[in-house]
Amino acid sequence: MSVLAKNLFLVKEHVGMFKSANNYDIYDPDTGEMIMECRENTLGFFTKLLRFSDYKRMTPFNVEISDAQGNLLLTVSRGVSIFLSDVKVHDGEGKLLGGFKQKFFSIGGKFDVQDPSGKTLCNLKGNWTGWDFRFLAGERQLAQVSKEWAGLGKEMFTSADNYVLNIADDVATEAPVRKLIMAAVMCIDMVLKE
Template identity: 65%
Template sequence: MTDPLSLNLLLVKEHVGMFKAANNYDIYDPATGGLVMECREPDLGLFTKLLRFTDYKRMTPFDIRVQTPDGRQVVRITRGISILLSTVDVLDENNQRIGGFKQKFFSIGGAFTVRDASDTPVCELKGKWTGWNFRFMAGETQLAQVAKKWSGIGKEMFTSADNYILEISDALPDHGAVRKLILAAVMCIDMVLKE
């Protein structure tokens, strides 16, 4: 089986659902079509489930586990209740904090500062409010980009499912914290900025 953290191109597919509270994704290797990771929100409480169907959805807490198909945790993404701006923590396979994201105030289209374990800025997530294209920038260097993959007008209109392509620079180490933070950020774009 391919090590999912060594892949530079990933297809993220959100599970289709008209009335769903949990955010669930499958991550594929586009070259082989094989499933390499799964994202699940397993411990969703009843109160949170109810709020996910209201205008308060963007404020609800989440605890998402990204793992290999055999159940090995790659990263865990957590956030408490969010009133104005999101602060998200990212944990490694041993549930040790490796960094997180802080949403920027007054950013058009949404933006995050990606921070390492000591809260030092590593890169910024920048996007356009008119589309679904985001880049992870460290100064003038692009570390990764993520874009929405169109899946058909019927699916887009009647469900909340999205597909994304994540392209990571091959200059990033396979098992480095920055690569894991970028993978985690793809889930945060959808849940924090785009819901």
């Protein structure tokens, strides 16, 4: 079974005063085992420099999501963004799975999760004050991202940069939207908040 077939993930961001790259570790909350890692390894010099400026939210990114054995699962990338982000997601072999388009004038943050042809599969709607985001296909909730989950011990939440992704049980394990949701979670900070 693929690690992406799980429904519950704890995402821990690497924090640091002078970090330019966005790096995360993803854990299985039931075992505490690290099951995936997300790394932004290919930052150019000027991108690194701009990450420490007011232009941070416009910089390109290329995040690679790998399993614990180092096998590439997903790549999440965006070029320079002036107004709205247009993010692409590829599988480990480089095949386009889809992407995200940021909504213009969205309050609280919102973007469409799309298949390779541009058809919207679901929307990400967010609330920054409570750090609560939901992936919705119409009225159906496919997944939720939040800072809190009742099942986790407090020792897992030692930092404000940790959050939980909970994918609904009825989302098929091989559904492309599942991979897109995982990829989108890595972008929430980079696309909406910054």
